Amino acid sequence: MGEAIIGQRDVIDRLLIGLLANGNLLVEGLPGLAKTRAIKALAKNMECAFSRIQFTPDLLPSDVTGTEVYYQKDGGGDFRFEPGPIFANIVLADEINRAPAKVQAALLEAMEERQVTVAGTTHRMEPLFMVMATQNPIEQEGTYPLPEAQMDRFLMHVLITYPPVGDEVEVIRLVRAEEIAAVATQAARDDGARPAPRPPIPQEAVFAARREIGAIHVAGAMERYMADLVNATRAPAGFGDDLKRWIEIGASPRASLALDRCGRTHAWLAGRDYLDPEDIRAIAPEVFRHRLKLTYEAQGEGIAPDRVIAEMIRQVALP
Known part of the structure; x- marks a missing residue:
């Protein structure tokens, strides 16, 4: 993934955490910042079925889930379920807020349930299944804000920002090299030669990693620390006047579960078999930024969710 995406190491780490923690991700960023490219790079390097759904205002639910189709034969017929693009291992919901x-x-x-019900019949998803949705934060014309219930179902909310100037130079070189390589590859195919593709990572490697992550040791003090962080969003008055003014509605219990899952995954990627406070602090912004409802006063002052989260981390005592 790092070969295909320049200067977005944190984004790559968060995508891997989402995959290994078995959760869905909401990826947000301005146009052209490689949101779709990053997700495609993840799927390309894995042994999986990849599906992309381009969300538009005229999209129908059956376009996503699939529908019952009537097949006629020998004077009779029956209905068969034709699965939609949601039935894949990694699903890219592009510009989800346009539907x-x-x-x-x-x-x-x-x-949430890893299943789809159509015409009274439940169809299970594959064991490896995750939705990665993208949205543009600045375009509001023809968009539909995601409801809080759906936002809460995303394990993390990942932000992609502009790359530094040095990284942008590397992006120019990378895309130029890809264009040259594509022409060379096509010429080789015309000559009958096919370059050997890089073998993808098997799904069992992901499942094996998840089993190891499940065995990460979480001390009681770490569990209390995660609960205290979530509680600070629900009772902000006890953690300073600023939090009291900024937070209107706190995070749900899904935030506690997300801190645990993502924190253990972060520790595993760091090569440790125990959860550390730094693991929790590292993934707290992605876990909380889409679960907090800020007051009108905070929005009027231009207070970003990340500033609220930073103040919350500063106020909650370490174990």
Whole structure:
């Protein structure tokens, strides 16, 4: 993935954490910042079925989940379920906020229950399944804000920002090299020669990693620290006047579960078999930024969720 994406190491780490923690991700960034490219790079290097859904205002729920189709034969017929693009291992929901609420709701059951119900029949998803949705933060024309219930079902909210100037130079060189390589590859195919592809990572490697992550040691003090962080969003008055003014509605219990899963995954990627406070602090912004509802006062002052989270981390005592 690092060969295909320049200067976005944190984004790559968060995508891997989402995959290994078995959760869904919301990736947000301005146009052209490689949101779709990053997700495609993850799927390309894995042994998996990849599906992309381009969300538009005229999309229907059946376009996502699939539908019952009538097949006629020998004077009779029957209905068969034709699965939609949601039935893949990694699903890219591109510009998810461009579809109306009815289509977004079609994702809820798949994201949370890992199943889809069509015409009274439940269809299970594959063991390896995750939704990675992208959205543009600045375009509001023709968009539908995601409801809080759906936002809460995303394990993490990942932000992609502009790359530094040095990295942008590397991006120019990378894309130029890819264009040259594509022409060379096509010429080799015309000559009958096919370059050997890099073998993808098997799904069993992901499942094996998840088993090891499940065995990461979490001390009681770490569990209390995660609960204290979540509680600070629900009772901000006890953690300073600023938090009291900024937070209107705190995080749900899904935030506690996300801190645990993502924290253990972060520790595993760091090569440790125990959860450390730094693991929790490292992934706290991605876990909390889409679960906090800020007051009108905070929004009027231009207070970003990340500033609220930083103040919350500063106020909550370490174990």
